Amino acid sequence: MLIKIAKPSDLHESEVTPESIYLSRRRFMGGLAGLGAGLALAGNATAQEQPSDYADVPEGDAPEWFKAKRDAAEWQAIVPSDPSQDKMAPFADASGYNNFFEFGTGKSDPARKAGSLITQPWSVVIDGEVNNAGRFALEDIAKPSQFEERIYRLRCVEAWSMVIPWLGISLADVIQRAEPTSKAKYVRFETLVDPEQMPGQRSSFGLIDWPYVEGLRLDEAMHPLSFLAMGMYGRELPNQNGAPLRLVVPWKYGFKSIKSIVRISLVEEEPLNSWQQIAANEYGFYANVNPEVDHPRWSQATERRLPNSLFNTNIIDTRMFNGYGDEVASLYADMDLRTHY
Amino acid sequence: MPMPTYFITLWRVGVFISALVPLGWWSLQVANNMAGPEPGRYLLLNIGQAALWLLLLTLTLTPLTKLTRWKGFSVIRRQLGLWTLAYAFLHLMCYVLFILGLDWAQLGSEIIKRPYIIVGMLALLGLAVLGATSNRWAMRKLGKRWKTLHKLIYVILALVLLHFLWIVRADMQEWFLYAMAGALLMCLRIPAISRMLPKIRQRLKHFA
Numbered sequence: 354m355l356i357k358i359a360k361p362s363d364l365h366e367s368e369v370t371p372e373s374i375y376l377s378r379r380r381f382m383g384g385l386a387g388l389g390a391g392l393a394l395a396g397n398a399t400a401q402e403q404p405s406d407y408a409d410v411p412e413g414d415a416p417e418w419f420k421a422k423r424d425a426a427e428w429q430a431i432v433p434s435d436p437s438q439d440k441m442a443p444f445a446d447a448s449g450y451n452n453f454f455e456f457g458t459g460k461s462d463p464a465r466k467a468g469s470l471i472t473q474p475w476s477v478v479i480d481g482e483v484n485n486a487g488r489f490a491l492e493d494i495a496k497p498s499q500f501e502e503r504i505y506r507l508r509c510v511e512a513w514s515m516v517i518p519w520l521g522i523s524l525a526d527v528i529q530r531a532e533p534t535s536k537a538k539y540v541r542f543e544t545l546v547d548p549e550q551m552p553g554q555r556s557s558f559g560l561i562d563w564p565y566v567e568g569l570r571l572d573e574a575m576h577p578l579s580f581l582a583m584g585m586y587g588r589e590l591p592n593q594n595g596a597p598l599r600l601v602v603p604w605k606y607g608f609k610s611i612k613s614i615v616r617i618s619l620v621e622e623e624p625l626n627s628w629q630q631i632a633a634n635e636y637g638f639y640a641n642v643n644p645e646v647d648h649p650r651w652s653q654a655t656e657r658r659l660p661n662s663l664f665n666t667n668i669i670d671t672r673m674f675n676g677y678g679d680e681v682a683s684l685y686a687d688m689d690l691r692t693h694y
Numbered sequence: 695m696p697m698p699t700y701f702i703t704l705w706r707v708g709v710f711i712s713a714l715v716p717l718g719w720w721s722l723q724v725a726n727n728m729a730g731p732e733p734g735r736y737l738l739l740n741i742g743q744a745a746l747w748l749l750l751l752t753l754t755l756t757p758l759t760k761l762t763r764w765k766g767f768s769v770i771r772r773q774l775g776l777w778t779l780a781y782a783f784l785h786l787m788c789y790v791l792f793i794l795g796l797d798w799a800q801l802g803s804e805i806i807k808r809p810y811i812i813v814g815m816l817a818l819l820g821l822a823v824l825g826a827t828s829n830r831w832a833m834r835k836l837g838k839r840w841k842t843l844h845k846l847i848y849v850i851l852a853l854v855l856l857h858f859l860w861i862v863r864a865d866m867q868e869w870f871l872y873a874m875a876g877a878l879l880m881c882l883r884i885p886a887i888s889r890m891l892p893k894i895r896q897r898l899k900h901f902a
Contacts, residue, residue, distance in 0.1 A: 443731075446730070449730060449731070450730050450732065454864040454865070458864055458865045458868070460732075513732060513735075558866040558867035559864060559865045559866075560866065631864070647807075650808055650809075650861070651804075651808065652804070657732065659731040659732055660732070661732060661733075661734065662733060663724060663733055663791075663792065666734060666791075666792055666795045
């Protein structure tokens with residue numbers, strides 16, 4: 354299913370790359386048979402038509418089904434309207450600077466410690482107010498959907514941000530296939546709990562009551578921008594970025610984009626997300642990016658776009674709904690976003 | 695045990711250089727792109743943590759002197775105190791430069807609005823007062839009141855730990871260890887316990 358964004362003022366869909374060109378490039382890159390044809394085709398294609406090229410990104414260890422989905426992906430389905438400001442973060446930064454408390458509290462802890470996470474095989478329980486409840490292999494969740502690349506701004510609640518190219522499927526697709534009943538009002542997500550694999554869960558001083566829980570209102574979850582990522586930078590997700598399945602909700606603070614999901618439940622009541630459990634005065638259920646509502650400990654009016662340097666802090670104005678307001682503001686038309694932060 | 699003057703001088707210079715090493719190391723990391731995508735924040739956090747280390751180290755010197763009677767501990771007390779002040783000041787500079795982007799107006803509003811910033815600024819102010827009165831002239835001027843004034847360091851320790859506590863996010867372990875260390879050092883100031891320290895030394899000597 355191809356998602357078309359109604360108001361393309363901020364984002365536009367780039368041209369779809371013909372699969373043949375993409376596949377030929379793969380052959381070319383791999384130095385396999387068909388080199389000549391690959392070269393010819395690649396040479397004919399304009400820059401915009403080419404699939405995203407992440408030459409210096411290390412290949413992971415993706416299962417075959419992932420590679421097949423990737424090779425048939427729609428590249429750059431959503432890109433920032435102003436690529437000069439929204440420059441993509443280098444892979445090393447996006448995969449080396451993470452908040453993933455299951456693997457420690459430091460920004461580099463996840464990259465150092467997430468190697469212990471076993472992501473193959475992986476299954477997800479879909480349950481609650483749905484007709485098609487059950488446990489599904491990740492592969493079976495991915496298969497019926499079109500893989501897309503979406504380049505989103507990620508705004509952390511800690512006032513930094515990065516631009517990251519995700520690879521995955523529309524969340525609405527997955528929810529539709531589960532067939533929510535009329536009682537379903539919210540979607541609740543849960544991260545894996547396994548202290549053996551996740552050292553952060555072994556700490557006796559931890560404040561999070563595992564599992565990490567996040568939630569969306571059903572209409573938020575069904576919004577075309579809501580995304581389930583399985584990859585980034587043209588490869589599968591590194592463990593520290595929430596492999597093998599994570600949520601990406603680009604108009605909300607990053608903590609809403611829950612990682613390493615093992616359960617998706619359609620529920621009647623608003624789920625109590627983990628950060629709200631710890632500090633409800635600082636983190637709400639909605640957590641929409643909002644420059645006018647400060648975090649109690651810092652201003653949200655600006656953000657540091659990463660990577661930055663000592664001489665250029667790259668501080669930019671934070672935009673309402675992280676710049677996705679044209680698409681999502683209508684979801685909150687009658688709400689006071691100061692009380693529903 | 696009497697020590698030759700040159701040894702004391704060497705020891706002080708050694709401590710001075712050691713206190714500079716972390717700054718040099720982090721600068722090297724930043725210069726070589728090894729400090730991650732947000733080097734300013736990397737410096738901010740590391741320097742802040744080092745300031746807390748220095749504060750705790752400074753507070754170990756008096757109990758250590760009592761326990762060992764080694765003069766070397768007391769001759770670096772002022773130096774380590776001043777290093778604590780220097781690191782705390784650099785920590786604030788990192789915040790102003792790299793987090794606020796040199797927006798002084800915002801610093802003004804943050805100081806009023808954010809409790810953890812207020813507490814941090816008060817701690818720094820306290821350290822500055824102690825630093826300014828750490829010279830011989832001030833000691834002479836203040837006389838007996840000097841000692842009372844410099845008990846402010848205990849209040850500063852509490853403020854610093856509170857400043858740290860209010861930025862803890864998901865796990866208390868690190869903060870808890872620092873708080874325990876601070877609490878232990880405070881316990882050693884309780885007169886009854888403080889008086890026991892030289893006796894412990896005697897007893898150790900007896901066994902040795």
